[in-house]
Amino acid sequence: MKNSLIKLTLFLCIYCVSALPVVAGQLLLTHGTLLDPSDQSITKQHLLLDETGIIARLDSIPANFTGQQLDINGKFVIPGLIDMHTHAFGNRGPNAQSEIMGPGTTAQVVLHAGVTGFVDLFGNEDQLFEHRRLQQQGLIAGADIYTSLSCLTAPGGHCSQFGKTRTIKSEDEARQQIAELAAKQADVIKLVSTIGGSLPSLSPALLKTSVDEAKKRGIKTIVHIHTLADIDSAIAAGADAITHLPDDAAITAELAQRLAAHKVVVIPTLACDTDEYEFMFSDVLQSALAKQLADPRIIQGYQKAASDMTPEQKQQAKQRTEKYYLSMKHLVAADVLLLSGTDAGNYGTLQGFTVHREMEKFVASGLTTWQALASATSDARLFLGKPAGLQAGAEASLVILDSSPIEDIRNSQKISAVIHQGKVIH
Template identity: 25%
Template sequence: MSSVLFRNGCLLVPGETELVGERDVLVEDGLIKEVSDRPIKASSAREIDVRGKTLMPGLIDLHVHVFGLGLNIDTLARTPNVLVTLRAVPGIAAMLRRGFTTVRDAGGANFAIREAIESGLITGPRMFVSGRSISQTGGHGDKRSRSDFLLPDFPECGCARVGGLNRVADGLDGVRKAVREEFQMGADQIKIMASGGVSSPTDPIGAMGYSEEETRAIVAEASSRHTYVMAHAYTAEAIGRAVRCGVRSIEHGNLIDLATAGLMSTAGAYAVPTLVTYRALASEGQSHGLPPESMGKISEVKDASMRSLELFRQAGVKMGFGTDLLGASQRLQSEEFRIRCEVLPPSEVIRSATTIGAEILNMQGKLGELVPNAFADLLVVDGNPLRDINCLTGQGESIPLVMKGGKICFDELTA
């Protein structure tokens, strides 16, 4: 792989509140080779002068659904596998164009789409996949509408369709088997449903998910594979139970209270708020077919979402960056930056999408920062995101160059 030398860029270091000054950054063999405040000599490297622009690490979104092509999960689960896959490809590339060089899929994506990206068959971010989310019968992952009988082979309850983002499993033996199957099929981590949800038809927000015994069994299976469990959870009660059972990453967390946030901090659990999705659902959900019972639940969690950021911060809970957008709303991915900056300073929000994201993925020193031996995931940005977060919003208009793993994937600097 060829070498690239970025000269004179203003370096953004996650955690710092100001750019650290002009630096040269040398990339070799897909890794950051050297970062220096003095000119680097590399005669064989392609040189790119980025004076006046910001050099920063690639962004990490910890809660995406690359196969979540619409709000009607029933229709999606019945769509042929090839159509779901091909329709997802442009959206996957668009994430990378926005500067997200790494994403964690929170339900649906499998090893095949990860391999397609890694092999260069399609363009997209580095991907950590969860396989299908695992839900109890009647939980957030059970998308069957209420009726007087249940079809055991309904698409959403199995794992045979690409568009089926979830699967249903109950009991200790059932959940252990489901987790083992997801790992066998290539999952990097496991996603479970620990409370009710917005888009599911039969469970209120306050409904509890898996029992403590089932949750501990799932966590034990993940631990045996040296990885972790992430859990969809809204209420303080559900979050507390999940954390006490060893869940490491709490998704959403809108209805947290300070005591439970303190429990998370003590346990070393992370929060991944996804605020933009509630604004998107509130404004676009009905027009895209979200049923009335779901629209009624959106306002409950949307109104509490900003307060949750304050509580997590007050308790010292580390927050990762997530979006959880479906269908056409995926274009709003970078709006999460703007929303969080209504409560938090830009430096903290950027840290959530860089070094904290790397921590959650157990990729410290490899992702989320421009340091020697890290993966060369790098953005060139017009402007200073620490002063104006709008540099990172939109569809990448202010990000003229995106590099992932040492390969320049998008380059408008030359033009």
């Protein structure tokens, strides 16, 4: 606990000291290389911005410019990263080694990983609503909070084992719950389908009613899936996205083609399902960014778990990983739109850091580095209805890197500075 408090204090101090004074000024990034995933362009230009967004790209520095200048010669600029599936209570580690932060503190911590926004897909509804409200009013800082506020699940279904959630057992309840979440301005609606699982599931009929009601209100839906049958149900319901990969079998080439034909987005949370093993048996947690973001207790917990794992458990973990990568192979071949989401807050993840791991695993699955970068930047923003890219009018939330992630996606971890809403944070 003491280490956790020291770590939190350090993050808060870094945030306060590094931020520019709150003034109605402009910031000019000079001599940098702009990497825009929205059109896969590489441009050597100056970038003018303020807290309202990107103002312009410039070929020369205006002679009368009196605002703040930041020379980033030799560095690379990308849009800020967005985690499309997280649970911002903190980090969970094995052997009871967990770090509880809450959405407000998590929002500040992940900025240091270049994550300038995240979508929380279930937590304490009142807490999420209040932190988002305070942030939107400019009363608290941190990465932009988007949220479903709650899950919509069957009574006793998935999510209910973790705390208070909303449940649906009739079409009237579905309409009422969607109306209440819409009134609270939920950014997305999360629905739970676990057909054939150990917990109760929303029926295909209730799932469709819920999706239809959300569409009437202009809110996108993300369906938590567990099996191949859940994917069929989500497609039939007209869901905008599914999250996770099925546990019962790999997604087939035919099913991947159906997802693409119905324009269903997939947020696979691949790292969450495959990185717990790598956290224990590789040097992933020894990276500079992981060490910066993780409480030492978390890393120690994985080291202890590795020593306790039997050969049989290791083999099971490897087989499970192979199944998920087969699903990814078929999704990539079918050109299904993939978005980076981490399911952080679960084992095998770290808030902020795992966004980089997800992009790395996307490339290992067959995406280009441009596509992987877009999955956490421009494509994520478009899904949320936000302006994307590095053009005038886009958000002034950026990451400045020492090396190009187009050459090697792992370079996304080589962070020189983070800019959030026009202010230098780190």
